Amino acid sequence: xxxxxxxxxxxxxxxxxxxxxxxxxxxxxxxxxxxxxxxxxxxxxxxxxxxxxxxxxxxxxxxxxxxxxxxxxxxxxxxxxxxxxxxxxxxxxxxxxxxxxxxxxxxxxxxxxxxxxxxxxxxxxxxxxxxxxxxxxxxxxxxxxxxxxxxxxxxxxxxxxxxxxxxxxxxxxxxxxxxxxxxxxxxxxxxxxxxxxxxxxxxxxxxxxxxxxxxxxxxxxxxxxxxxxxxxxxxxxxxxxxxxxxxxxxxxxxxxxxxxxxxxxxxxxxxxxxxxxxxxxxxxxxxxxxxxxxxxxxxxxxxxxxxxxxxxxxxxxxxxxxxxxxxxxxxxxxxxxxxxxxxxxxxxxx
Amino acid sequence: xxxxxxxxxxxxxxxxxxxxxxxxxxxxxxxxxxxxxxxxxxxxxxxxxxxxxxxxxxxxxxxxxxxxxxxxxxxxxxxxxxxxxxxxxxxxxxxxxxxxxxxxxxxxxxxxxxxxxxxxxxxxxxxxxxxxxxxxxxxxxxxxxxxxxxxxxxxxxxxxxxxxxxxxxxxxxxxxxxxxxxxxxxxxxxxxxxxxxxxxxxxxxxxxxxxxxxxxxxxxxxxxxxxxxxxxxxxxxxxxxxxxxxxxxxxxxxxxxxxxxxxxxxxxxxxxxxxxxxxxxxxxxxxxxxxxxxxxxxxxxxxxxxxxxxxxxxxxxxxxxxxxxxxxxxxxxxxxxxxxxxxxxxxxxxxxxxxxxxxxxxxxxxxxxxxxxxxxxxxxxxxxxxxxxxxxxxxxxxxxxxxxxxxxxxxxxxxxxxxxxxxxxxxxxxxxxxxxxxxxxxxxxxxxxxxxxxxxxxxxxxxxxxxxxxxxxxxxxxxxxxxxxxxxxxxxxxxxxxxxxxxxxxxxxxxxxxxxxxx
Numbered sequence: 022x023x024x025x026x027x028x029x030x031x032x033x034x035x036x037x038x039x040x041x042x043x044x045x046x047x048x049x050x051x052x053x054x055x056x057x058x059x060x061x062x063x064x065x066x067x068x069x070x071x072x073x074x075x076x077x078x079x080x081x082x083x084x085x086x087x088x089x090x091x092x093x094x095x096x097x098x099x100x101x102x103x104x105x106x107x108x109x110x111x112x113x114x115x116x117x118x119x120x121x122x123x124x125x126x127x128x129x130x131x132x133x134x135x136x137x138x139x140x141x142x143x144x145x146x147x148x149x150x151x152x153x154x155x156x157x158x159x160x161x162x163x164x165x166x167x168x169x170x171x172x173x174x175x176x177x178x179x180x181x182x183x184x185x186x187x188x189x190x191x192x193x194x195x196x197x198x199x200x201x202x203x204x205x206x207x208x209x210x211x212x213x214x215x216x217x218x219x220x221x222x223x224x225x226x227x228x229x230x231x232x233x234x235x236x237x238x239x240x241x242x243x244x245x246x247x248x249x250x251x252x253x254x255x256x257x258x259x260x261x262x263x264x265x266x267x268x269x270x271x272x273x274x275x276x277x278x279x280x281x282x283x284x285x286x287x288x289x290x291x292x293x294x295x296x297x298x299x300x301x302x303x304x305x306x307x308x309x310x311x312x313x314x315x316x317x318x319x320x321x322x323x324x325x326x327x328x329x330x331x332x333x334x335x336x337x338x339x340x341x342x343x344x345x346x347x348x349x350x351x352x353x354x355x356x357x358x359x360x361x362x363x364x365x366x367x368x369x370x371x
Numbered sequence: 372x373x374x375x376x377x378x379x380x381x382x383x384x385x386x387x388x389x390x391x392x393x394x395x396x397x398x399x400x401x402x403x404x405x406x407x408x409x410x411x412x413x414x415x416x417x418x419x420x421x422x423x424x425x426x427x428x429x430x431x432x433x434x435x436x437x438x439x440x441x442x443x444x445x446x447x448x449x450x451x452x453x454x455x456x457x458x459x460x461x462x463x464x465x466x467x468x469x470x471x472x473x474x475x476x477x478x479x480x481x482x483x484x485x486x487x488x489x490x491x492x493x494x495x496x497x498x499x500x501x502x503x504x505x506x507x508x509x510x511x512x513x514x515x516x517x518x519x520x521x522x523x524x525x526x527x528x529x530x531x532x533x534x535x536x537x538x539x540x541x542x543x544x545x546x547x548x549x550x551x552x553x554x555x556x557x558x559x560x561x562x563x564x565x566x567x568x569x570x571x572x573x574x575x576x577x578x579x580x581x582x583x584x585x586x587x588x589x590x591x592x593x594x595x596x597x598x599x600x601x602x603x604x605x606x607x608x609x610x611x612x613x614x615x616x617x618x619x620x621x622x623x624x625x626x627x628x629x630x631x632x633x634x635x636x637x638x639x640x641x642x643x644x645x646x647x648x649x650x651x652x653x654x655x656x657x658x659x660x661x662x663x664x665x666x667x668x669x670x671x672x673x674x675x676x677x678x679x680x681x682x683x684x685x686x687x688x689x690x691x692x693x694x695x696x697x698x699x700x701x702x703x704x705x706x707x708x709x710x711x712x713x714x715x716x717x718x719x720x721x722x723x724x725x726x727x728x729x730x731x732x733x734x735x736x737x738x739x740x741x742x743x744x745x746x747x748x749x750x751x752x753x754x755x756x757x758x759x760x761x762x763x764x765x766x767x768x769x770x771x772x773x774x775x776x777x778x779x780x781x782x783x784x785x786x787x788x789x790x791x792x793x794x795x796x797x798x799x800x801x802x803x804x805x806x807x808x809x810x811x812x813x814x815x816x817x818x819x820x821x822x823x824x825x826x827x828x829x830x831x832x833x834x835x836x837x838x839x840x841x842x843x844x845x846x847x848x849x850x851x852x853x854x855x856x857x858x859x860x861x862x863x864x865x866x867x868x869x870x871x872x873x874x875x876x877x878x879x880x881x882x883x884x885x886x887x888x889x890x
Contacts, residue, residue, distance in 0.1 A: 224451045282471040283471040
């Protein structure tokens with residue numbers, strides 16, 4: 022993990038530039054503490070989803086179903102039955118339900134992908150359709166109001182002036198960072214995404230690990246659903262619409278490779294902050310959400326182009342038969358120093 | 372197999388191992404017996420079943436039949452973890468490392484030590500550094516990303532990984548393939564240290580002379596069967612080993628040259644003043660029909676780049692390439708191909724073949740226009756033409772519908788050649804045509820190349836193996852530091868002379884300024 026700062030320097034610069042743009046165009050309205058907290062509160066929900074997504078993508082997969090899982094979790098956690106139980110016992114029942122539903126959806130994703138050998142794109146696309154559909158059936162297409170005021174009070178409150186939602190995001194991000202960089206689980210995630218065969222030969226149970234990754238993403242969606250329920254005081258089958266795209270975009274501009282094996286939590290967090298700050302700056306300047314969407318698209322392309330430029334400047338030499346995926350499509354890669362040849366030693370000896 | 376007195380105890384015994392893949396019986400009753408503290412060499416042609424056998428031994432493949440005994444007790448190697456737990460470590464040929472992780476991460480992958488669930492990078496880095504120092508490579512930083520290392524350094528990481536397992540048996544699949552001779556010497560020293568400690572090593576290599584240096588006993592595989600086991604290295608003549616591997620005695624590895632083509636024949640390929648910035652400069656040579664020209668030189672001398680530039684895969688900085696008197700547009704592969712130039716690239720698997728496609732599609736890919744009618748491909752004639760080439764080149768198995776992936780290295784090379792034969796190409800550029808091809812199949816490839824030349828094709832061969840260039844080519848160009856330093860008939864040169872030239876060039880710093888064609 023050489024030079025985490027260096028790797029994310031571009032993102033930090035982008036964020037700073039955005040903030041300067043905000044300051045120049047909106048002045049005090051942007052620099053206001055409440056506004057900053059608003060940005061962070063907005064970033065929190067999608068941020069939690071993105072942390073889970075980071076794991077899945079580093080592990081060589083993709084999860085298109087995160088938005089739908091958020092919706093289903095929010096609906097299941099706010100049904101009359103769940104809320105009745107919560108009223109009898111404690112609002113923690115709602116939290117538990119949301120997380121369990123998320124985990125279950127992730128489990129289905131993971132099992133279908135790892136053992137059913139479905140491509141992740143297809144499996145989670147199916148879950149995207151099915152989970153939101155199921156949410157609509159359960160809710161009968163109605164928005165469900167959260168009755169438990171102590172639930173709302175707890176999650177919408179703040180600790181020492183910092184919103185609880187933001188603290189949850191920070192906790193998830195820190196735990197995610199530790200899990201990815203300081204545990205066997207994280208190490209294995211890089212290995213499974215970087216070279217699944219090598220991981221298997223190293224004794225890692227690749228299929229089981231893949232299942233864990235999607236369960237992890239599902240749990241993140243469950244947590245995000247709870248946060249969204251608190252922020253909107255509702256459960257709805259329209260919650261989390263297009264979260265999959267926002268999360269993937271944040272992860273990708275954060276420097277995580279879509280082919281797996283490389284990526285950082287810090288980058289993802291910065292990616293989320295960049296998009297949320299961008300939205301905020303646009304909103305403060307009374308620009309439409311359509312203009313935001315265009316800007317978002319441009320940023321994604323620019324960020325990835327920039328990353329490739331940087332990646333090309335330090336060409337990574339791989340194994341003899343590996344060849345970088347970028348080079349595989351071109352006619353004849355291989356520079357004099359780039360591909361060491363085994364025959365080199367054969368001359369004098371044969 | 373006779374009982375030797377005072378022999379070390381048997382550590383591993385594999386008996387009657389059978390492994391069936393769809394359509395292929397990769398192992399058909401293999402026996403292997405390895406003693407503690409010995410270097411046991413596993414020999415066999417490509418496709419003989421060596422790789423499958425070591426994957427069975429590593430727990431990566433489950434055998435369909437047979438018994439494995441470890442330390443006197445029967446065992447089942449259900450998964451890689453089981454093999455590692457017993458003390459079997461495997462260094463694979465295909466460098467099975469994760470390029471996005473650090474050196475230390477790779478060394479301990481799957482066996483990370485952690486406390487309270489947290490990994491301990493500092494400790495792992497220290498341990499990895501010690502292992503690499505023991506291997507004579509203290510310069511490889513444990514925190515470096517594996518993707519940024521050279522192939523030889525990656526090989527060392529694989530070695531460190533095997534050492535870190537404190538294994539009792541280490542399987543090395545062609546460990547020397549990416550190492551230079553000094554590194555190979557060091558590797559042998561490490562192997563000797565290991566065997567002194569009682570560790571057994573199963574050593575696979577195509578280089579028989581290495582086996583002479585480091586091996587104790589030999590097991591030979593052929594077509595998925597053990598044809599000889601436990602032969603003592605010192606008392607077995609090379610000829611006998613080759614006979615066992617190929618099933619026949621090789622009298623002439625290189626086909627005889629024809630009388631040199633008439634000097635008057637117009638050259639088919641003319642290269643004049645060809646330069647590629649940063650790679651080579653002022654390269655001049657002609658190849659007449661029926662002539663084989665060899666380019667000898669070290670890796671990085673520019674020899675592969677010369678071929679690729681002639682082929683148009685790289686755009687020449689200056690200079691011209693003419694085929695049959697017509698100038699080729701620089702940097703245009705399609706123009707070169709339509710003028711009748713074919714290239715069999717060095718990286719056969721990544722640059723030469725569509726591995727997942729059947730043999731016939733690989734053969735016909737450059738001649739598709741011949742098999743289309745009204746814009747649609749006609750399957751029948753396409754396959755028939757491929758079948759004809761497969762028969763002519765003796766590709767085994769002779770099945771044009773088989774995926775190329777499943778063929779051995781030598782047969783894959785034949786498929787590449789078949790492609791250009793079908794296209795009736797006039798100029799054939801071969802980059803390391805026998806790399807990864809075993810001894811028996813090599814002579815077939817040599818004979819094939821000579822047969823092509825005899826049909827009037829102009830052939831240019833690049834090889835790192837000087838004897839190969841000398842034995843195969845009519846004329847040899849020695850390339851050093853991006854310039855042709857000598858051009859002479861092959862029978863006027865010998866290995867030492869070429870080696871001297873190659874080395875001088877490599878030492879000289881102003882090689883690029885040297886005159887192009889000395890002869």
